[in-house]
Amino acid sequence: MSLFNDDIEVWRAPLVEDAYGRKRDWDAATRVWAGKGAVVPYRHTKKVEPSTRETSERSATVYLPGTVGVDSADFIRFHNQYWTLEGDAWLWALGSRRYTMLDIKRVTK
Template sequence: MALFNDHISVHRAPLVSDAYGKHRDWFQAVKVWEGLGAALPYRRSEVPELPTRETAVTRITVYLPGAIAWDSADRLLIRGEWWESDGDAWPWRLGSRRYTQLYAKKVTK
């Protein structure tokens, strides 16, 4: 198991309605969890082969201590970079210890 030495915070934004529909208002986001966890790369970055797209997707696996109330729209701040959720969280136990495992992604140009 990786050491929990990455400072991680989980942020949640309210769902708001406007003329275009519903969306998350990230200017009103609140921090719902903060502490030490582990953020580990689990796959290489994906760079599309077609020259029409100029983005790359980086994915990581994140381990947080305890049972975190995770929402699929939450964002993570890890080492000064913003990451988006990439699926549901997975709570698991190791003996008497409880952890939350989740995947996150970041799209860059």
């Protein structure tokens, strides 16, 4: 994990109200953080029960340097693909170093 050489972006969309309530306007999303980080993909792909869906799910863990303000509704952009967060960011320290850890997933067909 000493190599932070992956280009990573954090994208956030504003909440807007429509006739049905509040939702994220991803057409108006903005990049709130960009920099180098480390992405550690999981070795396997989870296949969802075939009788319910025909998709698979990839997962990874992202390590960002320092304390990055990431919201659980943000998207992570890595290798020109958008990934969703699974839960909140986890802030932790290793000696005097500070990191932000994110669990991310991407559903594919």
